[in-house]
Amino acid sequence: MFTLSRRSPALLLALAGLVIAGCGDDDAGGSAASGADRIDVVATTTVLGDLVREVGGEAVDVTQILQPNSDAHDYEPRPDDVRDTAGAQVVVASGDNLDRWIGDVVEQSGSDAVTIDVSQQLKVRLPGESEGEEASKHDPHWWHDPRNTETAVEEIRDAFIKANPGARAVYERNAIAYIAKVKALDTGIAECFAAVPARERKLVTDHDAFGYFADRYDITVVGAVIPSQTTQAQPSAGEVAELVRTIEREDVKAVFPESSVNPKLAQAIAKQTGASAEYTLYGDSLGEEGSPGATYLGMEQANADAMVKGFTGGSGSCRVPGI
Structure with missing residues (x-):
């Protein structure tokens, strides 16, 4: 579950204004929202953006909030993030307080998107920080164990199928193919370090x-x-x-x-x-x-x-x- 952080009234009003303006747009939500073959997805981090594109293929339109070589730990959401989230059907978050700001973004966007926190179902967990703003029960860098990435891919697949059942075959096929690559990666890296x-x-x-x-x-x-x-x-x-x-x-x-x-x-x-x-x-x-x-x-x-x-x-x- 995401905890909404405290924001200034001025920022909240500005963000709300952007959402209202976006709702008045004839193209709000985009063509993917009305079609049975595509859905709009927001991914918080670069890793999740990549996984979402691999699983979704041509059956998703992806907005990735964080950009390459950016630091999730010090990111401050922008008005564009709120506007982009307003039309999403699915929001994919990393969890463990790494992207805790996504709670504010979804709240202020007024979106009714399904938000999945992929950290909730992971099989391999390590202790997190015990104090500070980013304190969490678990270490948030879960993707550095490929077994966790396999689980995240399965969670993303299931969320996409639920949001867009007509593209089930696409999501299942892509997830199977990608998980096979992740398993090969895991095996190959283990062999490298064994040497x-x-x-x-x-x-x-x-x-x-x-x-x-x-x-x-x-x-x-x-x-x-x-x-x-x-x-x-x-x-x-x-x-x-x-x-x-x-x-x-x-x-x-x-x-x-x-x-x-x-x-x-x-x-x-x-x-x-x-x-x-x-x-x-x-x-x-x-x-x-x-x-x-x-x-x-x-x-x-x-x-x-x-x-x-x-x-x-x-x-x-x-x-x-x-x-």
């Missing part, structure tokens, strides 16, 4: 976003530049000094910046400790079109490749056939 000695699989990232990935592939999380699951936290001087000592003590070979986080502190720590900082990970967001992390499958293969290279000093790599 790296366990003592070398030591991970230091920009923030604590890779717990699921590390847990799935038997990687030791040594620490994070921002010692939190949210990028909104700030490390203290003492925490940075302790991380430096840990990296040196554990002989960590690489510190991994993230595509959606300022890399300067990670690079400085790497320079101070003699570790590499040349391999970037995709944590909270997919990369731009044309980048290795432009899709979910590409993102996780790119992450595995970067980690293997970092762990092995560049002597190893990871390529999953067919991905």
Whole structure:
């Protein structure tokens, strides 16, 4: 369930005005809303946008709120988000407070869309933050375990079928094909890390976003530049000094910046400790079109490749056939 955050009266009035204006448009809801073969879907994050397009195919029109390399942790909804949501039949949210702002967007849009929080049915769960604005029972970075992504795809498929029964065959066929690719990705990444000695699989990232990935592939999380699951936290001087000592003590070979986080502190720590900082990970967001992390499958293969290279000093790599 989403909790609506507090907003200023001026913002609420402005958003309401946009919804009223949109309702007066002759094309409100779009042709997909009236046709039996397409539905309008809003996805909050880049990962969900990719999954929604894979499952929906030509039977969905997708509005993706977050854009590549953006940070869900500090996102503030725009009037356009409210307007786009007003005509949606389905809203797909990531959950665990990562995109907690979607509750405001749906509320202010006046939409009667079905909102699904894919985190509710996931099979693999890790503990979340215990305090702060983004405190949640579970770690919100669930997609870094492909088994959770399989579950999310099934949830999306079922929501689409319920909203648009006439396209059931499309959604079922697409979901089966995509889940097969996710399973192949999972198997391939596991094989890549099995070739790296366990003592070398030591991970230091920009923030604590890779717990699921590390847990799935038997990687030791040594620490994070921002010692939190949210990028909104700030490390203290003492925490940075302790991380430096840990990296040196554990002989960590690489510190991994993230595509959606300022890399300067990670690079400085790497320079101070003699570790590499040349391999970037995709944590909270997919990369731009044309980048290795432009899709979910590409993102996780790119992450595995970067980690293997970092762990092995560049002597190893990871390529999953067919991905």
